[in-house]
Amino acid sequence: MNIETEELELSYKDYKLDQPVKWCPGCGGHAVLSAVQKALPETGIEKEKVVFVSGIGCSSRFPYYINTYGFHSLHGRGAAIASGIKVANPNLSVWLVTGDGDSMAIGGNHFIHILRRNINVNILLFNNKIYGLTKGQYSPTTPLGSITKTSPDGTIESPFLPGELAMGAQGTFYARVVDTDPKMIKDVLVEAANHKGTSLVEILQNCIIFNNQVHSEITGKEVREDNQIYLEHGKPMIFGKNRDKGIIQVGQKFLVAKIGENGVRKEDILIHDAHNPDDTRHYMLSRMSLPDYPVAMGVIRACKSNVYEDMLHKQISLSKTREKVKNVNELLKSGNVFNIQ
């Protein structure tokens, strides 16, 4: 008997909830949430398999606002919990939502180790460069010299760049997006979801209450085309309002050049190779900062490498085939056994 079945396509509505979203009006989180809800149907992942894990902080309220399984966990430990979930049940699509406090401060240890192991988890790092939930203390990504509630004379600590850490931890996927460009977030998230291994997506997010306009030099309407460069694999690194600027390499350094000036031709502009296992250029791209360089957006690094849970389950299967003992009965009768007379 043939039963006719209709294939239902998922839409963003399937991931929406009627729950009130308890982020401040104007918080960058709203745009990210909506972009995630739009990206998930495009990934082709079955909705029932999606799990959102978070730590503690404003961003970590995310699992309440999306219609999937959720895990609102411990401060900084989300990466470890996500690792546990993915290793225990590799069929799940695991997403970790974290912030610059959660993953760069207390969670720094777990953050580097999930990247090093390359467990197939997608990390959304909301970077608003401040502690929002505890109301405005500096975080490990707060720019040097910032005045906050706990740094009345300005911070004296150099901030972390999450991309730098990702490369240092042998990360295989790193992308950067801004909360003002939902389409950019959506496109990058689909790529992150398709990547095999840990994907780190850093989202430059505005905290309207405690760190308003922290990214405005990058995201402002007037400046964004000149101050951001959107990188796409296989395409030249061109940016600017008039699409006439690009990145060239001179010796060990990147330089911003204007096409047509000083003999720079379009062919001289570097082609972005996100898939290159050598992370030297990815590292340099992730470090580009204003005012000398535009800030790199899009997928900066996406290279193939061994995935931890695949290796683990392969090892288990291999051990099973090698092992002579196949069940408990055989185990009990193996080794030194004797009969009681």
Place this chain on the structure above:
Amino acid sequence: MKDIRLMKGNEAIAEAAIRAGADAYFGYPITPQSEVLEYLMSQKPEERTGMIVLQAESEVAVINMIYGGAGCGKKVMTSSSGPGISLMQEGISYIAGAELPCVIVNIERGGPGLGTIQPSQADYLQAVKGGGHGDYKLIVLAPASVQEMADFLSIAFNLAFKYRNPVMILSDGAIGQMMEKVEFSKQIPRNKIMPEWATTGKTPDREKNIITSIILDPEKQEIHNQKLQKKYREIEKNEVRFEKILCDDIEYLIIAFGTCSRVCQKSVQIAHEKGIKVGLIRPITLYPFPYHEINKMTDRLKGILTVEMNAGQMLEDVRLAVNGKLKVEFHGRMGGMIPTPEEVLDALEQKIIQRK
């Protein structure tokens, strides 16, 4: 002229820290105590006394910075709330094992887990029975007002240095957040001379010294434990503090600490107006606990009600004190709720008085 201010409990403990001549505060933001760190930063204590204030990357980092600072013989302290205090337990055990002085303030909130940000007393057992691993004790002080938040800080430092032992101030979100009048004592200068055990550098005239809690030889480890236990017996003999409120000629007794004791003080007043002969004992040191004082009173009492913002933790110590001589009942609220004076009185009448 008196120095009287209207302040939050969290701010009072921070101001008191500067005035007590503290050398360093290490902390990490967590509600409901972030004001301690924020107030200290805003006061620029490095200019007032030379005191250092540092926001660490986590509470695990904090307690180990404390371990380092305490090892230098400095007056060091931190404050946090339940989840952060739990993260510190490993370090606290090491500090107690290495016999170093420090002050740790817990502005408790409802648990378990991340729980709520409202006040609670559910970290009592963690504070008085260990919390970390191994046989060690913290001296635990329980303030019941903003004034005591300030006063207990210098007492805590004195006890910490007297016994070379960590001291915990166990308070809660209600006292931390509420504003009251508080009178401050004069500025105490920071210590210039470090204790002889302190890490100050190995000059030719000094013996080599390693600060550690690791003694792998079990015979030596037992001797070290015996030394610690001897110290704890000294503390139990010398440092018990409590307050008796309206305890003359009473039939019933309420026992409560911190915020609950404030609530119960009102319950006792209402009870007296109604002709119920009930008094209140407020343990100020939760370790050492006033076992002896409570035990002494049991013969002339008809019943005891223990009131706490938890599921009944100090209750275990009260029952140990009474040692089966009298029925002890309990009234508690959990998860960030505070009992009212009326509900405490109701509990007393229903659970203790009407039984007779």
